Amino acid sequence: MIVYPEGVFYCHVEADDVAEIVEEHLLKGRIVERLLFKEPLTEETIPSYQDIDFYKKQHRIVLSNCGRINPESIQEYIAAGGYEAAGKALTEMTPEEVIAEVKNAGLRGRGGAGFPTGLKWELTRKTESDKKYLVCNADEGDPGAFMDRSLLEGDPHRIIEGMIIAAYAIGADEGYIYIRAEYPLAIERLELAIEQAQNLGLLGKDILGSGFDFDLHIKKGAGAFVCGEETALMASIEGKRGMPRPKPPFPSVSGLWGKPTNINNVETFANVPYIINYGAEAFNSIGTEKSKGTKVFALTGKINNTGLVEVPMGITLREIIYDIGGGMNQGKKFKAVQTGGPSGGCIPAELLDLKIDYESLQEVGAMMGSGGMVVMDDSTCMVDVARFFLSFTQSESCGKCTPCREGTKRMLEILNRICSGEGREGDLELLEELANHIKETSLCQLGGSAPNPVLSTLLYFRDEYEAHIKDKRCPANVCEGMGAVYVIDENKCVGCGMCARVCPIEAISGKPKEPYRINEDLCISCGACAAKCPVGAISQG
């Protein structure tokens, strides 16, 4: 909780602490030291939230209201400057001017691919039709990403406002928000927000007396990752199996029910009110040459401060992980950061100073994606991570095109084999060959990007794959049943006997205070001993 006006930040506050905060801070003006935030690396306590590194390095545009206003009150949103941009666009600007502003701002799609938003709007605007649709893609399916959920739960009116402006710009009178059914609270708040906006005449007929009509519906997804792909998403809205179709025709020409349709991601819409309110220059002064503005990342994994962070494009990974994220959990060693979910890749330590934007991430074999950022340490096996992502994309493959349906299955079989200690010579080359074919020939981006996690780990962590195949050993001790037996380092062993007690088949023997020994013929490579050893003396052969 934050106490204003000083901005004093208390964390891990429980109900029992409230009395003390009221008594000491609110009545007597004394800060409750024990509840202040401690910087994980320096152990220094910091009273004001503006001075905490986690917040200091962030630049909050789309998240500016989250946690500050009551998301269930349209009045609070309006009091924070909400719907001003919609009013300005609808009453003072032509649709062409709105598009020009968004184009000048350099806003690009935040769903991952980074297509210029203004250009997309212009294409849909220029297609002549009696009916056009606007769709918000809130089918946030990437494991490890939750910014759309937080935005929809924390500031639903911002998305609605962005959609009103976009609908006006492209000339659509009907819109859909396609949202995962797994996000019940977000759906509830959106429904409420739409109702409130309708009651105030911000949705419906003749909005703000401008003569512009726009209606908005919510469409709940039914649990299919591929529906994040725009043509699949539209098939799903139409009530069909959510399978992609070839492009062209692009949705801007033929989308929902064959009508021109513009699809943008939640975070993209959330940026629009800011651009209209403050102008293109305010927005494009932030970021890098080709990637403007900020990006929200969902920072998770083996790191001290987890959560959503909104940072200017061009910030380095090191700043995000060490300054904002507070460094590695339990002081462990950083190994890699995975960005872009199942479509992205793993970035190793030597690239920590990479400035993040759409292009730079792609150059190193990763991807902006929806903005998931999972930090991994030494105890993470990179082969297992690649296998994890591939098993996800393989099970979510819709099965329409052969490269994705069959190719990912064969790749997964190879990875399973490697992780169970049965990898063969030539497997890595075969993986690469399959991966490149799948990338080039898949119908949609699910297949087109599915091999990325494998390719990027093969590029940066090939030695780990080789250890699995040649030495039958998992360097991170994650993959079970590799076959390689465990040994005790006699120089490190303190003779405590813990290993012997946990060994399920009594393969370990020795005398207290003297080095213990594992019987290689009996060892089943379960790893129980290594997990228990207090001095780290046990490892795989």
Add this chain to the structure above:
Amino acid sequence: MGCICGHDSESREKYLAPLKSILKKYEREERYLIPILQEAQGQYGYLPKDVLKEIASYLDLSLSQIYGVVTFYAQFHLKPKGRNVIRVCTGTACHVRGGAEVLKAIENELKIKSGGTTDDLEFTLETVACIGACGLAPVIMVNDDTHGRLTPDKVPAILQNYRAREKAAV
């Protein structure tokens, strides 16, 4: 033709009455298929064959087309589910923080595999790609409750809680 529970036409009508009042809310258009299926499943707990047939005739779609949609989306079920539905998150953050161990612990505790339902219909165990609560990884959801920062040893107590609740409610 009798319904799946072997009842006669009168009770079949009674069985389908809630579905009929759901259908009344929607126009006869394909675009409403998924919302209808979602509501019907909410009512019946799963999607029985007779329900699907009724929807097919209402929307003038073939049963095979509806079967295609039902089996495409992970949310829909053709078999009854347990009173408590456990969803184990297998997202990236949960994976690196030991979600697989938690899943194993639940499987051992309930003696069912992911996707299965216990014989007493108390629990159905599922995995989901990501709940979007990565900050709390590893996470499971039991019905609408989220349980975060789990370790395998916390599993039995959590499950017991739901068992106890069921017993207490009966």
